[in-house]
Amino acid sequence: MLSIIDSMKNGKSIITAYSKKKSLKAKRKGSSLPKDKSLTKLELLGELARVQKRMVKFENLDLIAASERSAEHKREEAKIRRLATVVRDSNDAVTVQDFEGQITAWNRGAEKMYGYSEEEALRMNIGSLTPPDKEAEQKDFLRRLIAGEKIASFETQRLTKDGRIFDIWMTVTKLVDDAGKPIGIASIERDITERKKEDARRRRLATVVRDSNDAITIQDLEGRIIAWNRGAEKMYGYSESEALQANIGRLTPPDKEAEQKDFLRRLIAGEEITSFETQRLTKDGRLVDVWMVVTKLVDAAGKVIGIASTERDITERKRETEEASRMVTVVRDSNDAITIQDFEGRITAWNRGAEKMYGYSESEALQANIGRLTPPDKVAEQKDFLRRLIAGEEITSFETQRITKDGRILDIWKTVTKLVDDTGKPIGIASTERDITERVRAEALLKQTLEDLKRSNTELEQFAYVASHDLQEPLRMVASYLQLIEKRYKGKLDSDADEFIGYAVNGAMRMKTMINDLLILSRLATRGKDPVQVDCQVVLSTVLTNLGVAIKEKNAEITSDSLPLVKGDETQLVRLFQNLMENAIKFQGEDAPRIHISCKPQNGSYIFSIRDNGIGIDPQYFERVFVVFQRLHGTDRYPGTGIGLAMCKKIVERHRGKIWIESEPGKGTTFYFTLPAA
Amino acid sequence: MENDSVTKLVDVLLVEDNPGDVRLTIEVLKEAKILNKLSVAKDGVEAMDFLHKKGEFQDAPLPDLVLLDLNLPRKDGREVLAEIKSDPDLKRIPVVILTTSQDEHDILKSYNLHANCYITKPVDLTQFIAVVKAVENFWVSIVKLPPKIRP
Incomplete structure (x- = not known):
């Protein structure tokens, strides 16, 4: 009994101790029986008496000792019983097998784990528990164990009665008898299916953390980075090894340093801060908007030792959100x-x-x-x-x-x-x-105005036509018959009659010219031709031919720059040049007329000038001379209807140009006008 | 030549609504000392009746030359011109447009309708005399006119 207890105290396995106790009991039984058989009745009686005497002798002492021994024994027994109960009821399977694999012990944990009752198991070989693919491993394990190899624990698989294969963690002990001879193997088998699942789950979680696109980091309270996942590597550009030597401050943009410090202070002070938005600085200096979820890491004593933080790049989302909210504002307002x-x-x-x-x-x-x-x-x-x-x-x-x-x-x-x-x-x-009410109204107004204008233009043209036919007809009657009278009766009436007839004829003739000029003026717009390329050099020579008589008469000297090609209506351009040159010759100063025509390009058009040495124009009349029938001189001195410059203005404007004057009385006049380049 | 023109009287039809113009033309012909047989139609309808010998014009001669004004009452000169030039019996008769209009459209349209020439009446009497003389001289003395074929 003491040896059992001792062996227990020495830390040997419970099974071993329990087994020893059993074998000891068996030994005692065996040794006492042959003795009894060999003694005679007398000897037996004598022996009994001796024993009795001894018993009496030591009665008191024995009694005390026995009772002591029995108390000690009881305590040991109780202890063993408790341990046996633990073994029996353990959730771990506790089994013993001999070296042939025969099962010799089978606890309740084994019954539950494998589904075999103790009775079934004790008739079985351990091989029944080995899944087919583990048989080789099992044999190898046995071989090595017998060979004396130390094998304490390992992971393997077992097969249950109902065919399920599951993972176990096995701790084995070689059992030896008193002589130290190996007699079997005790093993404790723990179902680690759940633990393995948990491991897998943790591994998965670890992978998720490692590979997350979110930056997941851990820092201690000094800000030293102690964990840095791949998301952090990608987001901030620092490799794990770079990060682990760095301080989290490196990620803080200058304008967020105060915020970061404040955040740490409040977190340590115990404030509950779970998530907030901030900015981070990447290795290459970019600012990243992040949404940060932080978890306080505490030690066993509840003291904060670090901060785990998950940071998500929300730059794009923020931009989109801002864009969306701008759009919303635009739409709303x-x-x-x-x-x-x-x-x-x-x-x-x-x-x-x-x-x-x-x-x-x-x-x-x-x-x-x-x-x-x-x-x-x-x-x-x-x-x-x-x-x-x-x-x-x-x-x-x-x-x-x-x-x-x-x-x-x-x-x-x-x-x-x-x-x-x-x-x-x-x-x-x-x-x-x-x-578009206003626009529609404006468009309608514009359309109306345009129609009015068109009608008014048509009416004007109609008027011109009327003037040409219906006014010329009676005018011709007046003029012709006056002339007929003049022809037939000149000198037959008195001299007054001759003079009166003369004035009447002259008036009729002037009126004829005016009507003709007015007709030409009104037709400039309505009968204009589409603009074509016109050579001003050709225009000039036509004009020189047309004005040949006047030029010769007044001994006028006309010079000109080389003139360009323009875009316009040749007939009208001839009229324009001719009217201006005619004026230059007509309004002659003291000397013979000298006229120079020059031209220079300007922004896709040409500025022409016709300069003369004539009588000049007082600047106060610069506008007036372009108004139809406005004259600055009496017809007796300078004949004309006062329509020539009005025509020029109309022609230039039809060519989308401008006409203006530079002049001083007595110092000649220069007419300028612009025409589009061809 | 000159003898021919003097001996041969040419029939001229003047289509003109304005009596002043009619008289003026007659006076000018007198001034120009040109002797021709001049008939007058006062409007387009009368002109066509004359040419077709309708009604009062039953005995009218087919003219050798038509002097046609454009602006006429009832049927205007352009229509008269178009009718003459599309009539197989009349189309050979030379038509001289004699009008106050200087309108390019009128000129173009008249020639498109096969007018033989277009003349704007000058306001000045001397010029008018010259024009009438020229016309008479050209169409009566110079030009060989087609023979008159009676339908």
Whole structure:
């Protein structure tokens, strides 16, 4: 008994101790029996007496000793029983096998784990528990154990009665008898299926953490980085090894340092901070907007020892959000009415532009149907539009009308977009409506004005035509018959009559010229030709031919730069040059007329100038000379109708040019005008 | 030549609504000392009746030359011109447009309708005399006219 206890105290396995106790009991039984058989009755009696005497002798002492021994024994027994119970009831399978694999012990844990009762198990070989693919391993294990190798524990698999294979952690002890001869193997087998699952789960989590796109870091309270995942490597550009030698401060942009310090202070002070938005600085100096989720790491005593933080790059999301919110603001504050309606015409969105334009507040509008905005005469159009849109027709924008809360009709330009849900099903119509009432009104006014102008032009042309035919006819009668009278009766009446007839003829002739000039002027615009390339050199020589008589008569000297090609109406350009040169010759000063024509390019057009040495024009008349029938001199001195420069102005303006004068009385005149280059 | 023109009287039809102009033309012909047989139609309808010998013009001669004004009452000169030039019996008769109009459109349109020439009446009497003389001289003395074929 003592030896059992001793062996227990010496730390040997419970099984071994238990087994020894059993074998000891067996030994004692065996040794006492042969003795009894060999003794005679007398000897037996004598022996008994001796024993009795000894017993009496030591009665008192024995009694005390026995009782002591029995108490000690009881305590040991109880201890062993407790241990046996522990072994028996352990959740671990506790088994013993001999070297042939025969199972010799089987606890309740084994019963539960493998499904075999103790009775079944004790008739079985341990091989029944070995899955086919572990047989080799099992044999090898046995061989090595017998060979004396020290094998304490390892992981393997076992097969249950109902065919399930599961993972176990096995701790083995070689059992030896008193002589030290190996007699079997005790093993404790623990079901580690759950633990393995947990391990796998942890490994998975670790992988997730490692490979996360979020930066996951741990820092101690001094800010030293002690963990750095791949997400952090990618996000901030520092490798793990770089990061682990660095301080978290390196990631803090200068303007966030105070915030970071404050955050640490508050966290250590015990404040609950779980997540917040901040910025980080990458290795290459970029600023990254991050959403940071932090977890305080505490030691066993509850003291904060570090901070784990998960940081997500929200730069893009922030940008999108900002963009979206800007768009929302744009939509909300747009002066255009932006609305959404479903296919029943119910209004589901209504911006401020719509409020202003139509007079309904958002809350009023959201309870209303779009039909309320449709003027009675546009109801059919609106229905047709909806029908066509639903039918799939592509309608993007059109002009229509809307009626406001206070009953005003607005012209609008409407741009529509069909809204679809995720599955592509149409769910409504977004429309942007612009108030074009003013534009439409202005356009109508413009159209009206244009029509008026056209009519007035036509009337003017009609007038010119009337002037040419119906006024010339009576004029010709007057002039012709006056001349006939003059021809037939000159000298037959008195001298007064001759003089009067003379004035009458002269007046009729002047009137004829004026009517003709007026006709030409009015036809400049209406009978103008489309602009073509015109060589001004050719124009000039035509004019010189036309004015040949006058030039010769006045002994005029005309010089010119080389003249360019322009774009225009040749007939009119001849008239322009001719009128100006005619004037230059006509309004002659004291000397013979000297005229110079020059030209220089300017911004895709040419500035022409015709300079003379004539009588000049007082600047106060610079504008007036271009007005039709305005004359600065009496016809007796300088004949003319006063229409020549008005014609020039009209011709230049028809060529989208300008005409102006530089002159001083007595110092000659220069006419400038611009014509487009060819 | 000159003898021919003197001996041979040419029939001229003047289509002119303005009596002043008619008289003036007659006076100018007198001034120009040109002797011709001049008939006058006061408007387009009368001119066509004359040419077709209708009504009062049953005995009218087919003219050798027509002097045609453009602006006429009832049927205007352009229509008269178009009718003459599209009539197989009349189209050979030379038509001289004698008008106050200087309008390019009128000129172009007249030639498109096969007018033989276009003359704007000068306001000045001397010029007018010269023009009438020239016309008479050209069409009566110089030009060989087609023989008159009676339908």
